[in-house]
Amino acid sequence: MASERSKTVTLAEVAAKAGVSKMTVSKVLREVGNISEETRQRVRQAAHELGYLPNSLAGTLSSRRSRIVAVIIPSISDIVYSEVLSGVNAILRPRGFQTFIGESQFDPSIEADLIRAMLSFRPAGLLLNGGMARSADAEALLARRNCPAIQLWDCDRHALDFSAGPSHEDAGRLVATHFLDRGLRRIAYVGAELDKDLNARRRYLALKSSLAAAHIDLINVICEDRPRQAVTGRFLTEQLMRMHPEIDGIHFLNDTMALGGLSYLHQAGIPVPERISVAGFNGTSLANAVRTRLTTIDVPRTEIGEKAAQALLRMTEGEPVPDFWQARIELVQGNTTHPA
Amino acid sequence: MASERSKTVTLAEVAAKAGVSKMTVSKVLREVGNISEETRQRVRQAAHELGYLPNSLAGTLSSRRSRIVAVIIPSISDIVYSEVLSGVNAILRPRGFQTFIGESQFDPSIEADLIRAMLSFRPAGLLLNGGMARSADAEALLARRNCPAIQLWDCDRHALDFSAGPSHEDAGRLVATHFLDRGLRRIAYVGAELDKDLNARRRYLALKSSLAAAHIDLINVICEDRPRQAVTGRFLTEQLMRMHPEIDGIHFLNDTMALGGLSYLHQAGIPVPERISVAGFNGTSLANAVRTRLTTIDVPRTEIGEKAAQALLRMTEGEPVPDFWQARIELVQGNTTHPA
DNA sequence: TGCCACGAGGTTAGCGATAACCTTAAAGCT
DNA sequence: AGCTTTAAGGTTATCGCTAACCTCGTGGCA
Numbered sequence: 001m002a003s004e005r006s007k008t009v010t011l012a013e014v015a016a017k018a019g020v021s022k023m024t025v026s027k028v029l030r031e032v033g034n035i036s037e038e039t040r041q042r043v044r045q046a047a048h049e050l051g052y053l054p055n056s057l058a059g060t061l062s063s064r065r066s067r068i069v070a071v072i073i074p075s076i077s078d079i080v081y082s083e084v085l086s087g088v089n090a091i092l093r094p095r096g097f098q099t100f101i102g103e104s105q106f107d108p109s110i111e112a113d114l115i116r117a118m119l120s121f122r123p124a125g126l127l128l129n130g131g132m133a134r135s136a137d138a139e140a141l142l143a144r145r146n147c148p149a150i151q152l153w154d155c156d157r158h159a160l161d162f163s164a165g166p167s168h169e170d171a172g173r174l175v176a177t178h179f180l181d182r183g184l185r186r187i188a189y190v191g192a193e194l195d196k197d198l199n200a201r202r203r204y205l206a207l208k209s210s211l212a213a214a215h216i217d218l219i220n221v222i223c224e225d226r227p228r229q230a231v232t233g234r235f236l237t238e239q240l241m242r243m244h245p246e247i248d249g250i251h252f253l254n255d256t257m258a259l260g261g262l263s264y265l266h267q268a269g270i271p272v273p274e275r276i277s278v279a280g281f282n283g284t285s286l287a288n289a290v291r292t293r294l295t296t297i298d299v300p301r302t303e304i305g306e307k308a309a310q311a312l313l314r315m316t317e318g319e320p321v322p323d324f325w326q327a328r329i330e331l332v333q334g335n336t337t338h339p340a
Numbered sequence: 341m342a343s344e345r346s347k348t349v350t351l352a353e354v355a356a357k358a359g360v361s362k363m364t365v366s367k368v369l370r371e372v373g374n375i376s377e378e379t380r381q382r383v384r385q386a387a388h389e390l391g392y393l394p395n396s397l398a399g400t401l402s403s404r405r406s407r408i409v410a411v412i413i414p415s416i417s418d419i420v421y422s423e424v425l426s427g428v429n430a431i432l433r434p435r436g437f438q439t440f441i442g443e444s445q446f447d448p449s450i451e452a453d454l455i456r457a458m459l460s461f462r463p464a465g466l467l468l469n470g471g472m473a474r475s476a477d478a479e480a481l482l483a484r485r486n487c488p489a490i491q492l493w494d495c496d497r498h499a500l501d502f503s504a505g506p507s508h509e510d511a512g513r514l515v516a517t518h519f520l521d522r523g524l525r526r527i528a529y530v531g532a533e534l535d536k537d538l539n540a541r542r543r544y545l546a547l548k549s550s551l552a553a554a555h556i557d558l559i560n561v562i563c564e565d566r567p568r569q570a571v572t573g574r575f576l577t578e579q580l581m582r583m584h585p586e587i588d589g590i591h592f593l594n595d596t597m598a599l600g601g602l603s604y605l606h607q608a609g610i611p612v613p614e615r616i617s618v619a620g621f622n623g624t625s626l627a628n629a630v631r632t633r634l635t636t637i638d639v640p641r642t643e644i645g646e647k648a649a650q651a652l653l654r655m656t657e658g659e660p661v662p663d664f665w666q667a668r669i670e671l672v673q674g675n676t677t678h679p680a
Numbered sequence: 681t682g683c684c685a686c687g688a689g690g691t692t693a694g695c696g697a698t699a700a701c702c703t704t705a706a707a708g709c710t
Numbered sequence: 711a712g713c714t715t716t717a718a719g720g721t722t723a724t725c726g727c728t729a730a731c732c733t734c735g736t737g738g739c740a
Contacts, residue, residue, distance in 0.1 A: 363690065
């Protein structure tokens with residue numbers, strides 16, 4: 001069996017081979033304390049020959065200083081979240097930290113389970129997705145945590161020690177302005193699972209109230225129990241066009257749903273943007289566009305991860321950090337809305 | 341400071357509160373041993389009131405049974421790999437395992453560092469991306485590992501305890517057949533970093549030799565030092581068309597590069613598939629297609645992760661597993677090649 | 681009655697490291 | 711000469727938990 005392959009080499013064995021104490025080996029390998037160059041050589045040589053690999057579990061337990069960072073995101077395979085993860089890793093890995101990844105699927109009870117599991121490893125920090133309803137269980141766990149916790153994707157609320165993300169309200173307003181400037185008046189919102197994704201919900205509400213200020217009623221097609229995927233965007237767009245053929249602008253919850261919607265409109269022979277303008281959210285679909293470049297709001301995803309990780313490092317060193325970092329977002333003009 | 345928030349509750353404190361020994365608490369919480377129902381209640385009550393959270397580091401160290409699984413993939417934000425990760429998580433999480441994620445960026449020396457860092461946590465298993473050149477350092481670490489190791493994305497070679505992935509040679513042949521069946525004769529391959537991505541290299545070689553069997557010389561445009569991204573696909577396609585305007589079929593390393601290439605062809609006014617047929621690899625671009633549905637080879641990414649995780653579980657339980665699992669792949673006809 | 685099995689829980693000894701202090705000899709200082 | 715420093719390394723006591731064995735009382739059974 002693979003797990004019997006070889007008994008692991010411990011500090012004690014390296015110490016015996018080098019003719020010193022365990023403590024000396026520990027000091028040499030961590031590069032602390034006062035050890036002569038000659039002894040260092042001997043120790044390193046012995047460690048190398050034995051193929052010694054430190055046991056981080058023991059080290060962490062003993063020193064009570066962890067280099068594990070726990071990250072919980074709704075979905076790993078959604079590029080929106082995985083790019084944030086890349087940013088986090090880019091900062092933490094070179095500093096010797098390991099990331100634990102959890103996938104909550106926007107489910108508060110899975111999130112709570114994950115928080116519990118991750119805290120049981122006594123991580124140096126916790127990165128959570130902000131845009132979710134948190135269960136009471138999760139809140140209780142968070143209250144008892146003894147590490148910094150950071151909220152990702154959200155800087156409108158400041159529930160934890162630090163937040164990094166865009167203002168979702170700004171995002172909703174940006175789309176409203178863009179549509180209104182182009183003379184659109186019959187505007188619809190297409191989304192899903194707004195009961196779970198509270199960030200999306202705030203974008204939706206901001207759009208709605210911005211339009212209301214211009215005396216326009218937002219028409220919405222929101223389906224709580226379908227995934228926030230292209231297939232749902234397509235389905236809901238079809239519903240929308242059946243019920244409200246007069247629509248002239250649609251804002252989708254995200255780019256993925258927007259692409260689903262666009263594929264329906266294209267198939268139905270409805271010209272975009274001549275008849276209907278379309279905007280998404282996230283800037284994920286621009287890079288790979290062949291013909292249809294979606295107008296969308298670009299969010300600096302990797303940078304959000306980087307800023308969150310940097311704040312975490314600062315907190316673990318006891319340095320002060322601000323309450324939040326607001327990601328600047330930008331409406332990127334594609335060819336699914338009219339140019340200015 | 342956040343890290344001082346509250347001293348953590350230990351088994352001993354729960355034991356004191358419940359009026360039993362630490363061992364009894366440990367047994368109750370792990371649901372092992374013979375403890376009366378009445379005592380169990382008392383212990384659980386005490387644990388709950390104190391907000392006890394087990395320390396998994398200590399538990400793992402003591403029992404020498406780990407529930408950490410280490411996964412190293414080239415890129416987290418590439419959906420191709422992150423969907424595999426989702427599959428892995430879907431199997432492992434419900435069984436109480438945590439995944440450590442590392443990002444190698446196709447760099448053998450980063451990979452070796454990651455393997456070292458992950459093995460230092462004494463994981464229950466190691467999942468590696470198969471299609472990479474492995475450094476001598478990494479090989480040495482793997483030889484001394486004491487956990488099962490599994491290779492992802494690759495089932496042509498069987499270097500570790502188990503492999504899960506498609507046959508990349510089959511993939512290359514599938515494209516060759518598809519192109520030849522459609523009467524294409526001036527065929528090009530566009531790729532990048534084939535020195536790093538050995539799986540892609542095998543697809544390329546299989547395509548080349550299949551065409552050679554039909555007395556056709558594959559024209560290739562491969563750039564070792566640019567990323568395997570859309571922008572590179574676009575750039576290389578432009579080069580290709582300048583040097584070989586007679587081309588009538590292009591196979592791209594992956595879907596992302598193919599979409600970059602398509603966007604160039606579209607902008608240059610070259611009709612696809614009338615003048616040039618295009619095929620990609622991975623099936624990632626079909627779901628979100630608005631107008632251009634790329635002909636590609638679909639790979640069951642999530643399933644690869646699931647099979648790998650299942651094999652790992654089986655190995656940790658000492659059960660036998662086969663050498664590999666071959667993912668079935670399929671050429672999916674889009675509108676960038678002619679129908680059969 | 682005597683013996684064994686079993687239920688219910690406790691004791692001891694680590695797991696593999698590190699923190700915090702301690703020792704010792706040689707060198708430096710007055 | 712006598713005392714303090716310092717370099718170089720060692721000792722001891724945990725970290726928080728679990729494996730493996732031990733104890734003790736009760737009840738069953740021949």
